[in-house]
Amino acid sequence: MKTGLETLVLPAGSAAAEAAARTLAAGGLVAFPTETVYGLGADAANATAVAHIYSAKGRPAFNPLIAHVPDLAAAQAIGRFDARALALAQAFWPGPLTLVVPKTEGCPVSDLATAGLDTVAIRIPAHPVAEAILRAFGGAVVAPSANISGHVSPTLAAHVESDLSGRIDLIVDGGPVAVGVESTIVGCFEAPMLLRPGGLSRERIEAVLGAPLARPPVEPESDDSQPLAPGMLASHYAPRANVRLRAQDVAPDEALLAFGPARLPGLEAAAAVMNLSPAADLDEAAANLFGYLRSLDAKAPKAIAVMAIPEEGLGEAINDRLRRAAVAR
Ligand code: TXA
Ligand code: MG
DSSP: OOOSOOOEEEESSHHHHHHHHHHHHTTOOEEEEOSSSEEEEEETTOHHHHHHHHHHHTOSSOOOOEEEOSSHHHHHHHBOOOHHHHHHHHHHOSSSEEEEEEBOTTOOSOTTTTTTOSEEEEEOOOOHHHHHHHHHHOSOEEOOBSSOTTSOOOSSHHHHHHHHTTTSSEEEEOOSOSSOSOOEEEEOSSSOEEEEOOSSOHHHHHHHHTSOOBOOSSOOOSTTSOOSSGGGOSSOSOOSSEEEOSOSSOOTTEEEEEOSSOOOTTGGGOSEEEESOTTOOHHHHHHHHHHHHHHHHHTOOSEEEEOOOOSSTTHHHHHHHHHHHHSOO
């Protein structure tokens, strides 16, 4: 690990984009905002820089990373798009969708970043700061979420600082992110497959495909399994406190993560209460999810009780992250 680095924090702007591009070109690590969560970027073609991502995050295995590009032409230089992949790209890029497609011949993305697979995960983020950095750099940037492995993904530059300061070169602060959960990942296989629910709802993708998305054949269970999308590891988005799902009451030593109108037994006496969306808006709830989990966790409650959240729209991604957070460790 490259510890003892002086981590520079710059407000977003053209100077920051230039500094980010120079740092990436020199093999450094740059955290930057996307519309989903903050990413920790490295030059996709530089295997040493990619290796530093894994050590900085403390990622247990060389799980493959998502290559971020500024436009479709750059995406087609690294991945092969069939008609369905192209239809999804045209419908939703830039946006919170990652497509797993076969690599092109001569794909410059390092084997470490694709974990030796013959496919590559690609997305075009819908964020002006990410786009400016990608254009200034001029190559693909691989970027996992900019958190210590196993922690909650960062939705603010301050979250990145608290996890990775001293381990990375630069943080570009572009304020809070809009979506708040990671991108939806679709494997463009014979039958397009939902590898990870995320910031783009299943319903919208299926509307473009005109068919339901396939489910992965097995739900991976441990860090040792070789999942189709290793981000699906069972215990992943983990606060320190235990997480109790579908709560219908709250104990005095528990914090409550509420959703919609909250009138639960014990509410007044709870250690802390935050409401993901008093109006029960799932998009708003997704945007607040990781930040609120961090805030409640910081109060060191015995557990975080979470009210039920409907399994529709972005609720599928929210419930996926909460179930992983609730897995006993
Ligand atoms: O919203 C996001 O996707 C954020 C921002 C920074 O773009 N990034 C992110 O990256 O969530 P990360 O590393 O936390 O998740 C990447 C996921 C992993 O689950 C990995 O298994 C999957 O992408 N993945 C990458 N390449 C793959 C491939 N060739 N085949 C299948 N899954 C792949
Ligand atoms: Mg992650």
